[in-house]
Amino acid sequence: MFRFKKYIFIALCSVSICLPAFAQQKLADTAGHFSPANLLKQVGTMQVIPFFIKGTGKFWMIDNPPEGGSQSLSNYYLVDPARKMKQPLFDKANIEKSLYSILKQPVEASKIQYQTNFSADGRTVEVGYHDQTYDYNYLTKKLNKRATTKLETPVYHIGDLSPDKQWLLYARHHNLYLKRIADSTEKVLTTDGAENFSFSINGTDNFAETNTPTDAYWLPDSKHFYVLRKDNRKVGTMTVTNSLMSPRPYVNTYVYELPGDKEVVQYDFFIGDVAEQRLQKIDIGLWPDQEVSVVRASGLKDEIFLLRRKRTRDELDLCAVNLHTGKVRSIIHEVSKPFINEDLFNVSILQSGKNIIWWSDRSGWGHYYLYNGAGELQHAITSGNWTAGKIVATDTLKQELYFYGYGKEKDRNPYYSFLYKADFGGKKQVLLSPENATHQVFMSPDFQYFVDNYSRIDLKPKAVVRDNEGKKMLEVLNPDLTKLYAYGWKPAEPFTVKAKDGVTDLYGLMWKPFNFDPNKKYPVISQVYPGPFTETVWTQFTLIDRYNNTELAQDGFVVVVMGHRGGSPYRNAAYYKYGYGNIRDYALEDDKYGLEQLGKRYAFMDMDKIGIYGHSGGGMMAVAALATYPDFYKAAVSSSGNHDNTLYNRTWGESYQGFDKPYDLNQSLAKNIKGPLMLVAAESDENVNPAATMRMVNALILADKNFELLMLPGQHHTYEEPYKAYYEKRTRQFFSKCFFHVY
Numbered sequence: 001m002f003r004f005k006k007y008i009f010i011a012l013c014s015v016s017i018c019l020p021a022f023a024q025q026k027l028a029d030t031a032g033h034f035s036p037a038n039l040l041k042q043v044g045t046m047q048v049i050p051f052f053i054k055g056t057g058k059f060w061m062i063d064n065p066p067e068g069g070s071q072s073l074s075n076y077y078l079v080d081p082a083r084k085m086k087q088p089l090f091d092k093a094n095i096e097k098s099l100y101s102i103l104k105q106p107v108e109a110s111k112i113q114y115q116t117n118f119s120a121d122g123r124t125v126e127v128g129y130h131d132q133t134y135d136y137n138y139l140t141k142k143l144n145k146r147a148t149t150k151l152e153t154p155v156y157h158i159g160d161l162s163p164d165k166q167w168l169l170y171a172r173h174h175n176l177y178l179k180r181i182a183d184s185t186e187k188v189l190t191t192d193g194a195e196n197f198s199f200s201i202n203g204t205d206n207f208a209e210t211n212t213p214t215d216a217y218w219l220p221d222s223k224h225f226y227v228l229r230k231d232n233r234k235v236g237t238m239t240v241t242n243s244l245m246s247p248r249p250y251v252n253t254y255v256y257e258l259p260g261d262k263e264v265v266q267y268d269f270f271i272g273d274v275a276e277q278r279l280q281k282i283d284i285g286l287w288p289d290q291e292v293s294v295v296r297a298s299g300l301k302d303e304i305f306l307l308r309r310k311r312t313r314d315e316l317d318l319c320a321v322n323l324h325t326g327k328v329r330s331i332i333h334e335v336s337k338p339f340i341n342e343d344l345f346n347v348s349i350l351q352s353g354k355n356i357i358w359w360s361d362r363s364g365w366g367h368y369y370l371y372n373g374a375g376e377l378q379h380a381i382t383s384g385n386w387t388a389g390k391i392v393a394t395d396t397l398k399q400e401l402y403f404y405g406y407g408k409e410k411d412r413n414p415y416y417s418f419l420y421k422a423d424f425g426g427k428k429q430v431l432l433s434p435e436n437a438t439h440q441v442f443m444s445p446d447f448q449y450f451v452d453n454y455s456r457i458d459l460k461p462k463a464v465v466r467d468n469e470g471k472k473m474l475e476v477l478n479p480d481l482t483k484l485y486a487y488g489w490k491p492a493e494p495f496t497v498k499a500k501d502g503v504t505d506l507y508g509l510m511w512k513p514f515n516f517d518p519n520k521k522y523p524v525i526s527q528v529y530p531g532p533f534t535e536t537v538w539t540q541f542t543l544i545d546r547y548n549n550t551e552l553a554q555d556g557f558v559v560v561v562m563g564h565r566g567g568s569p570y571r572n573a574a575y576y577k578y579g580y581g582n583i584r585d586y587a588l589e590d591d592k593y594g595l596e597q598l599g600k601r602y603a604f605m606d607m608d609k610i611g612i613y614g615h616s617g618g619g620m621m622a623v624a625a626l627a628t629y630p631d632f633y634k635a636a637v638s639s640s641g642n643h644d645n646t647l648y649n650r651t652w653g654e655s656y657q658g659f660d661k662p663y664d665l666n667q668s669l670a671k672n673i674k675g676p677l678m679l680v681a682a683e684s685d686e687n688v689n690p691a692a693t694m695r696m697v698n699a700l701i702l703a704d705k706n707f708e709l710l711m712l713p714g715q716h717h718t719y720e721e722p723y724k725a726y727y728e729k730r731t732r733q734f735f736s737k738c739f740f741h742v743y
Helices: 036-040 092-103 482-486 549-554 588-601 617-628 650-656 666-672 691-702 723-740
Strands: 059-062 076-080 085-088 113-115 124-129 132-137 142-145 167-172 175-180 186-188 224-231 237-242 250-255 266-273 278-282 291-295 303-309 315-322 328-335 347-350 355-360 367-372 377-380 387-395 400-406 418-423 429-431 438-443 449-456 459-467 472-477 493-498 505-511 522-527 558-562 605-615 635-639 677-682 707-712
Touching (some): 076 472, 092 132, 092 142, 224 291, 266 291, 328 355, 347 387, 367 387, 387 438, 418 438, 449 472, 493 558, 505 549, 522 549, 522 588, 522 723, 549 558, 549 723, 558 588, 588 605, 588 617, 605 617, 605 723, 617 635, 617 666, 635 723, 666 691, 677 723, 691 707
Parallel strands (some): 522 558, 522 605, 635 677, 677 707
Antiparallel strands (some): 059 076, 076 085, 113 124, 124 132, 132 142, 175 186, 224 266, 237 250, 266 278, 291 303, 303 315, 315 328, 347 355, 355 367, 367 377, 387 400, 400 418, 418 429, 438 449, 449 459, 459 472, 493 505, 505 558
16 A cells, blocks of 8 residues: 655645556546537537517527538528518628619628617618618618718616606615706715615625615606615625735625524615605514515506515515505415425516415425415416426416426426416416427517427427417427537436435436447546535536536546435425435435446446546535545545535525534544545635635645645636636546546
């Protein structure tokens, strides 16, 4: 056995220690070949984002060929679903010819500007050339030089302008001001504003001397407005640095609430009256340290709606504030143990408060319910052993709800999103996007059509237009991936395993080397993220997997990722809330058990060489797994991990760990670590402060453990290039040294 001295790997150094190297060889240089940037060059447009025209079902879109195609400029298309037509929005050859005819001189095609600014009647768009604007009729293909007109200099207002454009709200010195546009007279409505107790959208003193926008919101009558103010004056702070700032390093100190803090943000709510030029503070108190948010709604006349959340995160209350009396009435009170599913919770105020659509998982599954304005439950709009997800559109005239659903269709992946339509009466539900794939849709403003982008990880994307009954009108996108496959790329492979309970299905993905040989054995790398608000298991076709597992696999690994109980809000409540009170460890046994099943299923997986890595919550999980199962996971990379959740934000800890159960910290596991470990932290990370990694470093030193440390200067929680690529390269090198002894 070799005996190594303790060391710390810091910043950009390249010396490291891993498993004993019986042979050294140079790592194959595949860096960058299968990077997302290079892969995207092999394809054109992969998703249709429609831009609907003047409130109709017609829209324009972009559909570009792969890089190196016949056209260098973006290709714009006009789609008219009623006519089942897709045509170029700009006939470029015809436009060049028309310009030549108008100008009587050669035209430089590269200087023609194609702009999607539609005329008021929606019949023409703009073409620019040499500082002159032309109107192009895309139906008749006629180009006309626009007459030169004197443009009025637009008037810009800093602040929030009333609907009748007669009044302006803004903040200065953290106080709220009201100005009459006609004569510019201003009235200061408050005098107690201060830093972190401000009516400005920027609550610090940085711009206090100037007029700044506010969070105030006008009602349609232009006679009333409301504003919610946060009081952060007593909240504690955190600090990060940026060593790259010139001429001196920058120190950023910011307000940051921690779990269990005595002093947390407080909320004040005000109603403004323009005629009286006054601001009335409303007593909205229900619970100590409650969180408050405004429910935006159209057509409000006499009431404003608020949501109040209990600090324990297991109760919330919908209330209404009377504009004239200031009286507060509670409408709907929801209790969901041990915490509310905030990722899917939704409330919609309809018909000026006459009807309310409310999401709840009270049945064990997330569904929508209809209440009247008095808060009386009418009936369920959706029901069953599946999850109703986010609302796409609400047609109040026909009283129909368009929304995503998960797990309703038998024998399909419960993470695939499908579009459904349900009537408010709860009697009719229609599946509008039937393909066995995950769907992302865009509804037209008139509710007549929607664009349906669908794909799977192993099914290339397509986009079609359907009517509001789901009938396919026309296909608008079918990408050519010939160049991509010729480049050598292959998609990840989906799989299913059981959770540790032996019953619950877990869904995952597997990346193999593109020169995969089933007769060989490959080390296994588990890329992890425990949730609890998402799982990093992609369902749609993608070339941009967040952790670049594609490139990692090309260095000779089988890379897998899977969900774990407690990881996704799109399953039932029992699945989603499984990890409550055990925020560090709840996902570990499922990951290990899932890998063991795969190892028995596939002989090419070398179960004696298993690594693990993750970012943020995944970084925490990677270290916890390495220490909890040190004879199973042999090496780990942990980037920006929240190893100490007492140091992470209050919403996270108090929602998912609760108030009664103590936190298990990764520092306490340092003594159990056997295998090689690389820690990564971002110097300027305000989300997961680098102090969390430093506390882990300290615990490892005190436990006399070897490890590597990479600090990324000036980086935040999401790494930017070239630091992201460098981190990914170092991760590949680390695992190659550990399992192949490649240096």
